[in-house]
Amino acid sequence: MANQVTDNTFEADVLKCDLPVLVDFWAPWCGPCRAIAPVVEELAQEYAGQIHVVKMNVDENPNTPSKYGIRAIPTLILFQGGEVMEQVTGAVSKANLKQMISDKV
Amino acid sequence: MKEYESLIIGGGPSGITAALYLLRAGIKIGWVEKLAPGGQVLLTEAIDNYPGFPQGIKGYELIDKFTAHLDQFEFDKIRDEALEIKDRQDKYLVRFSESEVAARTLIICTGAQWRKLGVPGENKYSGRGVSYCAVCDGNFFRGQEVACIGGGDTALEESLYLSKLVSKIYLIHRRDAFRGARLYQDKVLKDPKIEVIYNTIATEFVGDTDLTGIKLKDVKTGSQSLLNINGAFVFIGLDPAGGFFPADLETDSQGFIKTDHEMVTSMPGVFAAGDIRSKYCRQVSTAVGDGATAAYNAQAYLEKNF
Structure with a gap:
């Protein structure tokens, strides 16, 4: 299971993480977020040890999404060394996400 | 295999x-x-x-x-x-x-x-103001002014959904009448937050890092204008x-x-x-x-x- 991060844990769990971190910004009522959820879980397993995969509920954590200008969900952002490396919005395919990760990691 | x-x-x-x-x-x-x-x-x-x-x-x-x-x-x-x-x-x-x-x-x-609209700025502002899913993204535009583009069932239905969240909706439709179900048409026309702009197409999405407006063109007169909005929802088929x-x-x-x-x-x-x-x-x-x-x-x- 991809761990949940919050506004409070974001800095430690994502920005200061030694590994690259893929953050899935989602909400429980968002259909496309539900559509992509199993893909995110599979990525977490397939890339275990290479990247961390975490999820942030935008309903419960308004500060971080607003800081990164997120105006649509699901949005997935790949962070490395505290910086945004890559960003994608919408229920994109697993192949697209793997491409995005392997281009950067 | x-x-x-x-x-x-x-x-x-x-x-x-x-x-x-x-x-x-x-x-x-x-x-x-x-x-x-x-x-x-x-x-x-x-x-x-x-x-x-x-x-x-x-x-x-x-x-x-x-x-x-x-x-x-x-x-x-x-x-x-x-x-x-x-x-x-x-x-x-x-x-x-x-x-x-x-x-x-x-x-x-x-x-x-x-379907995407296929106009300049659409991909750039996708996820930064341009959306195809009111249920997913409507909440980010709570209390703000948005545009909806389209005239079928989906455009009408999603406009009605958004009107519960946003302060104002400009519904932009390229024809002079809607195609969507009469039930939705009546509700849309009665909704005080929805202003319908007929005979008009969107020609470009503009902004800085986020969307700030849409360029519009009246298909009857050819006159062009800029509509300032924070969000644009595309429902064109x-x-x-x-x-x-x-x-x-x-x-x-x-x-x-x-x-x-x-x-x-x-x-x-x-x-x-x-x-x-x-x-x-x-x-x-x-x-x-x-x-x-x-x-x-x-x-x-x-x-x-x-």
Whole structure:
């Protein structure tokens, strides 16, 4: 299971993480977020040890999404060394996400 | 290589129904869906016209009920995207990004996807103000002014949904009258937050890091204007999803698959069901019927030919 991060844990769990971190910004009522959820879980397993995969509920954590200008969900952002490396919005395919990760990691 | 009697490509309502009927008939199936099951239903807030749910039901709740039907069966679920179909006389080979399988019959249920407007700025501001899903993104525009583009059922329905959240909606429609259901038209025209701009098209999305406005053009007078808004929701129709179909599979001019009323396509053993078919009425209820019909005919084809 991809761990949940919050506004409070974001800095430690994502920005200061030694590994690259893929953050899935989602909400429980968002259909496309539900559509992509199993893909995110599979990525977490397939890339275990290479990247961390975490999820942030935008309903419960308004500060971080607003800081990164997120105006649509699901949005997935790949962070490395505290910086945004890559960003994608919408229920994109697993192949697209793997491409995005392997281009950067 | 895995071999199936029938391979169902797509996990929306038609694919789920086709799977259900074939599994109940004891047929060995594979089921392909690149995301979670549900297709466009997952993008729909509420389904108000599916029989059995007189109070309406949320899109994802309906899909949970649909897929619960399949829980009692063991079958292969392939979470990947079909890339190519090859005809090998008595079977078809379907290639995915990470594997390849063989099947005697195919049921193509890849559905449809929201059409993009195709104007400058659309891709740049997608996810930064330009949206195709009011249910997903409406909340980010709470109390703000937005535009909706389109004039069919979806544009009207989504505008009504958004009017509960935003302060003002400009509904931009290229014609002088709506195409959507009268029920929605009446509600939209009565809604004090919705201002309809007829005979007008969007020509460009503009902004800085986020969307700040849309350039509009009046199709009657040719006059141009800039509308300042924070969000723009595009609801202008559907394109076929898939794109991997073999040349022998006959489609209409838009790329939707032609079938007869038994869901039979131009290729033997290949059936199509749901929104990917060339047809006028694209609804959950028609997709379900298509799925059952396709499964029934795939079963008959297997009995006759194998």
